[in-house]
Amino acid sequence: MNISLLINHCCNHSSIKEIAEKILEGKRISIDECVELYEKGELSLLGILANHIREQKNGNKTFFNKNLHIEPTNICIHNCKFCSYSKKIGGDGWESSVEEMLETIANANKSITEVHIVGGVHPLRDIHYYGNLIQQIKAANPNLHIKAFTAVEIDYMIKKAGISIEEGVQFLKNYGLDSIPGGGAEIFDEILRAEICPSKTSSQQWLAIHEALHLAGIPSNATILYGHIETYRHRAEHMERLRLLQDKTGGFNAFIPLKFKHKNNTMSEIKEVSVVEDLKNFAISRIFLDNFPHIKSYWPMIGKQLAQLSLSFGVDDFDGTINDSTKIYSLAGSEEQNPSMTTDEMLALITAVGRQAVERDSLYNPIIS
Numbered sequence: 001m002n003i004s005l006l007i008n009h010c011c012n013h014s015s016i017k018e019i020a021e022k023i024l025e026g027k028r029i030s031i032d033e034c035v036e037l038y039e040k041g042e043l044s045l046l047g048i049l050a051n052h053i054r055e056q057k058n059g060n061k062t063f064f065n066k067n068l069h070i071e072p073t074n075i076c077i078h079n080c081k082f083c084s085y086s087k088k089i090g091g092d093g094w095e096s097s098v099e100e101m102l103e104t105i106a107n108a109n110k111s112i113t114e115v116h117i118v119g120g121v122h123p124l125r126d127i128h129y130y131g132n133l134i135q136q137i138k139a140a141n142p143n144l145h146i147k148a149f150t151a152v153e154i155d156y157m158i159k160k161a162g163i164s165i166e167e168g169v170q171f172l173k174n175y176g177l178d179s180i181p182g183g184g185a186e187i188f189d190e191i192l193r194a195e196i197c198p199s200k201t202s203s204q205q206w207l208a209i210h211e212a213l214h215l216a217g218i219p220s221n222a223t224i225l226y227g228h229i230e231t232y233r234h235r236a237e238h239m240e241r242l243r244l245l246q247d248k249t250g251g252f253n254a255f256i257p258l259k260f261k262h263k264n265n266t267m268s269e270i271k272e273v274s275v276v277e278d279l280k281n282f283a284i285s286r287i288f289l290d291n292f293p294h295i296k297s298y299w300p301m302i303g304k305q306l307a308q309l310s311l312s313f314g315v316d317d318f319d320g321t322i323n324d325s326t327k328i329y330s331l332a333g334s335e336e337q338n339p340s341m342t343t344d345e346m347l348a349l350i351t352a353v354g355r356q357a358v359e360r361d362s363l364y365n366p367i368i369s
């Protein structure tokens with residue numbers, strides 16, 4: 001049975017059938033249509049549609065890379081209510097020295113191609129401290145791709161230095177920054193932002209920093225934090241702002257839906273959403289963000305099994321092998337308390353669900369070993 005016939009067969013709502021036909025014709029869906037899919041779209045239908053788009057864009061491939069996460073500190077000036085990780089200066093937080101971070105990289109498996117550096121916004125560290133860190137990593141490992149600092153960390157660096165976004169981006173580029181991760185986006189609606197992460201970089205500033213990076217030739221990722229107090233419309237509006245920026249710059253590589261985890265934070269009374277909701281969200285992200293090349297599952301947070309299932313719901317990127325080096329989610333109750341995976345395990349998980357595993361570099365070029 002071809003996909004159109006299957007959709008005719010399994011759609012119960014005429015409005016959903018019309019949206020599905022539009023998607024199959026390669027047309028972009030609106031915010032209202034996106035909300036309708038969240039509210040009325042059956043999981044099986046969403047899976048079929050998302051998988052169709054995923055296979056059009058990336059065939060049967062599932063990408064992964066060999067990477068190392070470094071968290072320079074958990075000391076942070078912000079007070080995000082969902083954060084289970086940050087501490088105030090003078091408390092019992094940790095901070096690594098540049099030497100310690102260099103040693104971690106020196107001791108890592110030599111096959112890693114990327115170092116991912118994200119941490120709290122430390123009040124005593126500035127753009128030159130982090131620039132020096134990048135420079136030293138590059139000096140010791142010229143071929144290592146440095147994906148570092150969320151727009152929230154960069155926002156603080158440039159404000160502290162009293163420079164413009166463009167100047168800050170140029171400094172970081174000259175120091176050797178290759179790309180940035182997608183964190184700090186949370187949910188763009190300013191009313192919700194004021195509720196869950198009041199002091200954090202505004203949505204407008206987050207987007208402006210990513211835009212400036214893209215214009216300077218530095219690619220990035222984007223995230224959404226979902227499953228807390230937001231509505232489906234908030235999710236659709238969040239993705240719409242990303243889709244518009246991507247139309248303008250083309251600088252985003254991947255979109256990563258981050259499921260809110262509720263342990264050890266001040267939003268613990270909120271129940272975590274179901275696996276059905278996670279799969280629906282992956283699928284609708286794939287459908288809505290028609291100009292994003294990749295949708296990524298972050299397995300340390302959602303667990304290896306759900307990440308495998310997500311490969312049938314629009315996801316084509318399994319992130320990295322991650323050398324057991326991230327604490328952000330383990331403290332919030334993530335599925336993997338000591339996230340680390342061998343390449344063989346990664347290959348086995350991906351091929352077990354019928355996908356072709358492809359090791360990639362940070363720019364999605366295949367690595368032939």
Ligand code: V47
Nearest residue numbers: 082083181182183184185221225258259260261332
């Ligand atoms: O922005 C914090 C999230 C993000 C919780 O670009 C939480 O490749 C769920 O962005 N429950 C930072 N999420 C991590 C991040 C990331 C991770 C992996 C890959 C990439 C990439 C980016 O972590 C924050 C925030 O949204 N976060 N606390 C929590 N309780």
Ligand code: SF4
Nearest residue numbers: 076078080083086120
């Ligand atoms: Fe700081 Fe990030 Fe935690 Fe917010 S989520 S308090 S910015 S470490």
